[in-house]
Amino acid sequence: MAWNLNPLVDSTDLEHLKTRMEQLITEAEKLGKDYRGKITSLDAKRLLKLLKRIEKNILERESVLKYARLKYSANSLDPEAKQLSDLGRTAEMKIQQETAFAMIEVTQLLTKNPELVDNPTLAEYRHMLEVILRRAPHILTEDQEKLMIQKDRFGIDSFYRLQQDWLTTRTFKIKIDGKLKEMPYGEITALYEHPDRQLRKESNRTVYSKLEEDEILWASAIRALFGDHLETCKLRKWPTPLTQSLIDNDVDEKTIKALMDTVENHVELYRRYLRLKTRLMKLPKLANYDILAPLPDMPDRKFTWGQARTLVIDSFKSFDPEFADIVDHMFEKRRIDAQVRKGKSSGAWCASWLSGNSAFILLSFNGAIGEVFTLAHENGHAVHSVLMSSKLSPLNTDISFGVAETASIFGELLLAEKLIAQAKTKEEKQEVLAKILDEFGMTVFQVSARFFFETWLYEATKRGEYLDGKTISKYWTKARDKMYGDTIEWLPEMDWEWTMKVHYYIPRFRYYNWPYVFGNLFVFALYRLFKEQGAAFVPKLKALLASGSTKSPREMGAELGFDITTPEFWALGMKQAEEFLKEFKSLVEE
Ligand SMILES: [Zn+2]
Numbered sequence: 001m002a003w004n005l006n007p008l009v010d011s012t013d014l015e016h017l018k019t020r021m022e023q024l025i026t027e028a029e030k031l032g033k034d035y036r037g038k039i040t041s042l043d044a045k046r047l048l049k050l051l052k053r054i055e056k057n058i059l060e061r062e063s064v065l066k067y068a069r070l071k072y073s074a075n076s077l078d079p080e081a082k083q084l085s086d087l088g089r090t091a092e093m094k095i096q097q098e099t100a101f102a103m104i105e106v107t108q109l110l111t112k113n114p115e116l117v118d119n120p121t122l123a124e125y126r127h128m129l130e131v132i133l134r135r136a137p138h139i140l141t142e143d144q145e146k147l148m149i150q151k152d153r154f155g156i157d158s159f160y161r162l163q164q165d166w167l168t169t170r171t172f173k174i175k176i177d178g179k180l181k182e183m184p185y186g187e188i189t190a191l192y193e194h195p196d197r198q199l200r201k202e203s204n205r206t207v208y209s210k211l212e213e214d215e216i217l218w219a220s221a222i223r224a225l226f227g228d229h230l231e232t233c234k235l236r237k238w239p240t241p242l243t244q245s246l247i248d249n250d251v252d253e254k255t256i257k258a259l260m261d262t263v264e265n266h267v268e269l270y271r272r273y274l275r276l277k278t279r280l281m282k283l284p285k286l287a288n289y290d291i292l293a294p295l296p297d298m299p300d301r302k303f304t305w306g307q308a309r310t311l312v313i314d315s316f317k318s319f320d321p322e323f324a325d326i327v328d329h330m331f332e333k334r335r336i337d338a339q340v341r342k343g344k345s346s347g348a349w350c351a352s353w354l355s356g357n358s359a360f361i362l363l364s365f366n367g368a369i370g371e372v373f374t375l376a377h378e379n380g381h382a383v384h385s386v387l388m389s390s391k392l393s394p395l396n397t398d399i400s401f402g403v404a405e406t407a408s409i410f411g412e413l414l415l416a417e418k419l420i421a422q423a424k425t426k427e428e429k430q431e432v433l434a435k436i437l438d439e440f441g442m443t444v445f446q447v448s449a450r451f452f453f454e455t456w457l458y459e460a461t462k463r464g465e466y467l468d469g470k471t472i473s474k475y476w477t478k479a480r481d482k483m484y485g486d487t488i489e490w491l492p493e494m495d496w497e498w499t500m501k502v503h504y505y506i507p508r509f510r511y512y513n514w515p516y517v518f519g520n521l522f523v524f525a526l527y528r529l530f531k532e533q534g535a536a537f538v539p540k541l542k543a544l545l546a547s548g549s550t551k552s553p554r555e556m557g558a559e560l561g562f563d564i565t566t567p568e569f570w571a572l573g574m575k576q577a578e579e580f581l582k583e584f585k586s587l588v589e590e
Contacts, residue, residue, distance in 0.1 A: 001305055002341075003074055003360060004334040008067040008353070014080060017064060021091040024061040028098040031057065039105030040112060044121040047109070051125055051395060054102060058394045059355045065092060066353060070360055077343030103132070111136045127550050128395055134247055138236040148232075156228050156507040159221035163505045166214070172206050174199075193292050200289040201491070208493035211500055215469030218499040222472055226461045229510045241458045245511040250400040250552045251518070254565040259518055262570035263448045267483055269574060270445045273437050273581055274487040276588050280430075287489045292438055298431050302367040305338065312376045315414040316383070319530075320538050326386045327379045330361065335382070338365035338375070350378040350408075352385035354394050359385045369419075369431070373412050380411030388548040398549045402518040403556065407545055409523040412436075426587055433584040440577050443520045445483045450513040453479035453498065472498060522553070522564075524573035529560065531576070 006012065009020075035050060042050065068088030071081040110116055110133045117129045140148065172188045174181055176199065191203035211218070229241055238244055246253060278286045280295055303311070309331050317324035330336055335358055337344075348363035359382040365371050384407035388397045416436050423429040456475045460467060473495040480490075480497070498504065503512050526544075530537045544556050557564035564570075 001337070001339045001365065002334065003070065003337040005067055005070055005074075005360075007333075007356065008063045008070075012067075014084065017068070017084060018087055020064050021068075021087055024057075024064070025091055025094050025098070027057055027060065028095040032098050032101065035105070036101055037105075039102065040109045042109060044116055044119040047106070047116065048121055048125075050102070050106075051122075052393075054099070055394045057099075061091075061095065062353070062355050062394075064088075066351065066360070070351065070362075073345040073362055074337055075341060075343045076345065107132055107136050107139060124393070124550075125395065127552065128398075131247075131250060138238060138244075138247075140236065144235075152507055156225050159224050160505045160507050162217070163221060163502065166217070167500065170210065172203075172210060174202055174206050192289065193294065195294055197290070197293070200293060201287065204289045205491055205493055207500075208491070208496050212493060212496045215496065215499070218496075219467060219469040219472055221505060222457065222498075223461070223467050225505060225507065225510075226457050226467075228507075230458065230461055241454075242511050245514070248400070249402050249515055249518070250549075251402060251554065252565065255554065256514060256518075258565055258567045259514070259521065259570050260448065260451060262521070262567045262574065263444060263517065264482075265567070266571075266574045267445065267485065269578060269581065270441045270483065271485050271487045273441060273584070274484070276581075276585055277434070278487075280588055285489045286487060288491060288494050291488065292442070295427075295430060295434055297427060299425065299427050301369055301428070303369065303372050304367065305365060308365065308367075308372045308375055311372060311418060312379055312411075312415060315376060315418040316379070316411065318418060319410075319414055320542065322542070323383050326383045330359065330379055330382050333358070335359060336361040336363075336375075336378075338363055340364045340366060348374045348378055350381035350385070352381075352389065352397070354385075354389040354397065357386055357389050358382070370435070373415060373435070376411040376415040377408040380406075380408035383407050383411070384545050387542060387546040391546050392548045392550065396548045396550050400549065400553065401512075401515040402522065403553050405519040406523055406526065409520060410527060410541070413523070413527050420583075426590060430584065430587050433580055433587070436580055437577070437584060440520065440524070440580075443516050444577075446480075447513050447516045449476075449479040449483045450501065450503070451511075451517065452482060454504070454511060454513065469496075518553075521570055521573035524576040525562075525569060526560075528572045528576040528579075531579070 009017065011017075031053065039047075039050065065088050068084045071078070072085035072088075075081055076085075110129060114133055116122060117126060117133055122129060139145070167185045171182045171184055174183065174188060174191070185207070188203050188207060191199050194200050194203070232238075233241055233243070236244075240253070242253065242256070246256065274286055274291070277290070277295070278284075281290060281293065282296070283290065313324050313327050313331070316327045337360070341364075344364065345362065346364075348361075350359050350361045352359045361375075361378040361382060363371065363374050363378060365375070384399075384404075385397075387407075388399075413436070416432050419432045420429050423432070453476050456479065457467065457472065460471075460475065465471070476498040477490075477495055506512060526541060530541070533540075540560055544560070547556065551559075554564050557569060562569045562572075
């Protein structure tokens with residue numbers, strides 16, 4: 001259950017690794033000497049040579065830098081890992097500084113010679129060059145760009161840091177079993193899904209009333225960030241506040257409109273689920289702190305590592321033997337660190353290892369069913385990564401956010417189906433279906449509320465409306481109610497829910513809620529196609545995953561025979577959710 005990181009390096013000796021990192025920096029400097037100031041006059045053939053050289057450098061430095069990073073994530077208390085991590089980070093920063101010029105100059109070259117995008121010599125990189133060219137008109141002069149960085153550093157960046165610092169430094173007092181306890185944000189929010197209803201209610205009330213107290217702070221930050229983005233749009237000639245996120249995610253506005261229209265037209269699906277959950281919980285009405293609550297009378301199941309391994313591999317096998325082989329190699333080669341360990345980084349993630357045609361997964365496994373889902377999710381990422389790296393060069397594996405979760409969520413759905421098939425009781429089935437539907441509801445409908453909220457805030461700012469805390473809350477509750485209707489009884493403190501969501505505060509990364517909706521519904525649509533087409537669908541999904549970032553999501557959809565700019569495609573995802581809901585309903589009524 002612990003990583004074997006040795007295959008990443010030819011020696012784990014610290015001095016040796018230090019020398020290797022110095023060589024990598026020298027290599028990056030060499031690139032600068034050979035190309036700085038010369039890229040804008042390259043022809044197709046010489047541009048290809050440059051791209052190949054950049055990729056060679058990426059692959060050369062990948063393993064040793066990954067070794068440094070992973071060793072530290074596995075145990076930050078290990079002094080050698082700490083030292084190595086510092087060395088790695090410094091090297092990465094230096095390399096970035098040395099090589100940043102290349103893509104800036106490539107952008108200038110393409111602006112001068114846009115026909116290079118379609119040059120057959122560069123066919124392998126066509127889509128990447130196209131995306132660079134799409135960004136080009138929004139880049140400012142070098143001096144302006146420098147000024148932007150300076151302005152942000154003490155401007156909107158401070159609001160973002162302030163929001164983060166507030167959340168990480170506050171403590172909250174709450175009574176548990178008659179005893180008053182004081183806990184940090186990360187700990188008290190875990191109580192939101194506690195089986196004890198009173199505790200769920202109190203934890204919500206405690207956190208949100210404290211957030212409300214500082215409403216002046218949050219409203220100031222929101223006004224600054226939203227106002228700043230609108231000014232930036234004018235400066236960078238982004239026609240709408242949404243444009244930046246569209247370019248970054250490689251989609252067009254028509255697609256997002258179709259996606260959001262589909263969500264709006266299917267709110268009743270989510271509400272029907274919430275009403276069923278109300279019945280199962282034997283409540284007159286669901287409160288906001290019940291939305292993600294565990295169902296009553298659920299089996300207390302624990303999985304061993306061996307059981308989890310078999311389950312996850314079998315789930316992928318039910319789709320395709322090659323998928324199962326990839327997942328099997330992840331376990332066999334010890335590419336998964338699942339041990340619970342002091343000093344280990346929190347959360348769960350998968351880091352691809354391109355040159356090794358593999359990946360490394362980190363998570364903490366205690367045997368809960370949710371962790372088996374996480375294991376399937378991260379192994380899905382590993383499958384995606386291996387399918388890409390075996391066919392594509394590194395610059396073509398930079399997948400956009402909206403499709404990055406395709407294999408991972410697909411893996412979760414395969415696992416859900418396996419667990420349902422193996423379930424011994426009705427409750428075991430209900431538990432799995434509720435998990436899928438709870439998550440779907442949150443990522444598709446709750447997150448869509450955030451999209452409408454953002455849109456209204458930009459519109460209000462443009463109109464010159466003064467956004468104080470109460471006005472912002474009014475927009476939030478309006479967006480929330482658009483999704484939930486009258487299915488939920490909200491604590492009054494929940495009017496301030498917008499204050500804690502980090503996505504509203506991230507500078508230069510605006511409108512970053514909708515990609516979650518996109519990603520989820522995209523996978524549900526693909527899963528629906530799998531259910532309808534069976535084995536014929538398998539090679540299609542594999543081709544989609546293996547195409548990495550060489551195609552836009554729209555082109556990927558077209559190859560499956562769909563137009564993602566139409567609501568019909570997105571409705572397929574809703575149809576799949578409807579199937580899960582039907583199954584859930586039949587169990588409730590049994
Ligand atoms: Zn993921």
